[in-house]
Amino acid sequence: MTLTGRETARPGEKNEMNCPVFWKTSNEDVKQLYEGARRAEKSILTYSAGGRPVYLFAYGRSNEHEPKKANWSSALGSKDPTCYSDPATKTPTLVLIGAEHGQETEGTAALLNLVSLLETGKDLGGIANDALSDLCENIRLVIVPIANPDGRSRVKPAAILGLKQYDLRYWGQGTWKDGSLCGWPECKKIHPILDAVDFLGGYYNDDGINLMHDDFFDPKAKETKALLDLCERECADIVIHLHGGGDSKGNLMQTSYMSEPAKAIVEKLAGCCYERGKAEDLEFVGPHACSLDDGPVPGAFNLASATHHKCGAVSFVYESNECIVDEPGPKLSHEQVTRMHMIVFEETLKVLHKREYRYI
Numbered sequence: 001m002t003l004t005g006r007e008t009a010r011p012g013e014k015n016e017m018n019c020p021v022f023w024k025t026s027n028e029d030v031k032q033l034y035e036g037a038r039r040a041e042k043s044i045l046t047y048s049a050g051g052r053p054v055y056l057f058a059y060g061r062s063n064e065h066e067p068k069k070a071n072w073s074s075a076l077g078s079k080d081p082t083c084y085s086d087p088a089t090k091t092p093t094l095v096l097i098g099a100e101h102g103q104e105t106e107g108t109a110a111l112l113n114l115v116s117l118l119e120t121g122k123d124l125g126g127i128a129n130d131a132l133s134d135l136c137e138n139i140r141l142v143i144v145p146i147a148n149p150d151g152r153s154r155v156k157p158a159a160i161l162g163l164k165q166y167d168l169r170y171w172g173q174g175t176w177k178d179g180s181l182c183g184w185p186e187c188k189k190i191h192p193i194l195d196a197v198d199f200l201g202g203y204y205n206d207d208g209i210n211l212m213h214d215d216f217f218d219p220k221a222k223e224t225k226a227l228l229d230l231c232e233r234e235c236a237d238i239v240i241h242l243h244g245g246g247d248s249k250g251n252l253m254q255t256s257y258m259s260e261p262a263k264a265i266v267e268k269l270a271g272c273c274y275e276r277g278k279a280e281d282l283e284f285v286g287p288h289a290c291s292l293d294d295g296p297v298p299g300a301f302n303l304a305s306a307t308h309h310k311c312g313a314v315s316f317v318y319e320s321n322e323c324i325v326d327e328p329g330p331k332l333s334h335e336q337v338t339r340m341h342m343i344v345f346e347e348t349l350k351v352l353h354k355r356e357y358r359y360i
């Protein structure tokens with residue numbers, strides 16, 4: 001499909017798209033919940049390239065008091081990973097990160113509903129989820145609703161759901177100097193992309209850096225470094241990077257560069273979510289985690305892989321359906337998209353409670 005015109009683009013238009021009241025996804029929405037939160041440990045993780053705060057909510061007992069004798073790499077080298085973090089004494093820890101790409105608002109909507117549930121016992125639609133609330137007990141839960149507030153600020157629609165492929169590409173990857181769409185994956189051919197574009201899409205921070213493909217041995221974005229440091233500081237056991245894909249089904253994606261035991265956890269979770277989805281008529285891709293590593297070019301060492309190597313966490317991308325109207329794939333409601341996130345959270349929390357996440 002060639003998409004070069006502006007026929008369906010609506011730059012500057014605020015698109016509420018009949019979003020239900022519980023669908024809150026803007027930087028301002030996060031700020032309001034942050035200011036109103038009473039149970040959370042609140043902090044600003046960092047400021048973006050554009051000077052915007054990256055808000056952080058945390059619940060449960062922190063692991064920061066745990067003795068840490070070695071970093072993750074050295075602990076593995078010693079053949080004793082407990083030198084980094086001891087599962088026998090630490091609190092099982094889940095880190096949830098939304099909107100590393102600013103136009104992928106589905107994860108942010110889910111995370112703000114989760115924050116509301118933790119704060120009030122009800123989500124933003126006023127509905128309780130006792131099963132999920134119970135699963136959050138005795139867990140360290142760390143939530144970053146919008147990791148890339150610069151990108152999010154550039155994206156006017158509150159949701160991509162119900163829009164067209166052109167809109168997704170326009171708001172997501174932006175346009176080259178000649179006005180044509182940068183597109184995916186061609187948008188990754190120049191990085192940082194800032195000087196090559198007319199409209200900088202929601203993928204990037206204000207310096208044109210795609211956090212998923214930063215230089216992880218020398219991060220160029222403060223946001224990237226702060227996210228990695230957060231996962232290390234918290235001794236994260238599982239980290240979920242919440243993304244969106246135009247026409248994909250709910251997709252737990254296998255991480256390219258991760259230990260086999262960690263990959264096995266993602267595979268297990270994919271199967272659990274698939275079965276849960278079937279029972280509720282919600283489509284996950286299948287009983288196996290989706291891998292991008294098929295083909296002649298190796299998979300990228302992206303932020304999900306880097307997270308694993310920073311702290312040993314099982315780290316993966318959950319790619320939500322974005323329900324693009326002119327693409328194949330399921331067309332779900334905002335409620336269904338959010339529900340699928342909650343299934344992923346619930347199944348992940350069950351794994352944490354069973355302490356199945358470490359390989360020692």
Ligand SMILES: [Zn+2]
Pocket residue numbers: 100101104243244
């Ligand atoms: Zn993404």
